[in-house]
Amino acid sequence: MIALPQPETLASHVRSYVNTAEHNDAVFNHFTARTWEHSILAAHRRHVDENKLGYGDPAFHDLWFLLLQAAAEKFPTPRCLEIGVFKGQVISLWALLARELNLPLEIHAITPLAGNPPPPLSLWSRIRYRLDRGYREQVKTGNFYANEDYEAIVRAHFAHHGLSFDAINLHRGYSTDPLLLESLATARFELVYVDGDHREAGARHDFATFGAKVVPGGWLVADDAAHDLPGSVFWKGYPEVTSALSELAPLGFVNVLNVGHNRVFQRIG
């Protein structure tokens, strides 16, 4: 039986964290339970689940709760960036917690708000899967998204919580877009969440490019990146994203906590 820290803060979880199967499973179960016990987190995640508005595990809601509070204690106005918004689960949670906990967050998002639909299943798509490595990686890393009106969906998601999507600093496009990168050349962030392209090259690009924009003492959270972690009660994400984590140590990042397949890195120095 693992004893988890009291009082619960990001710092107390980081201090007690050990990367063993028993501890990773206990942390995941504990964060899951805390999400469902917390009225704001539970209501937000229930809305996501009932309306199919996002991926990931309920445990991550409690991780954001602790991370945003830690960021607001450490930095006057934490600049928080999500790469890969989909239907707005994470940025709407950040905006909701900012309002409810009175946290002075500046929220940014890089996302195309557009689909990347898969070709229809056919004999050709099966042959292509065998012959075309790039296509195979897109399938294996879940990189296809149906064509939907993502902007309308995200706006409605925000409105459900009485929030305005217009308050978000939206950088519309892909994280590799040269014009978008130029516009963010001098940008710095206290917290970056990488959950966009899960192919290895895409994840490497995002870790290297946006990891370099994290201020000393700030955090980068990598989604779907726990393929090499011990533990049995959580889905571990993709080997491609996990391999790409090797971009982070040379930038001075240390892996301080893992909650399921969400890996928390802090930039030391």
Ligand SMILES: C[S@@+](CC[C@H](N)C(=O)[O-])C[C@H]1O[C@@H](n2cnc3c(N)ncnc32)[C@H](O)[C@@H]1O
């Ligand atoms: C797994 S979904 C994100 C899920 C969302 N973070 C959540 O928790 O519900 C990945 C999203 O990233 C977007 N995406 C893919 N490649 C991207 C890139 N290079 N830059 C920004 N967004 C990207 C996709 O359009 C999709 O909306």
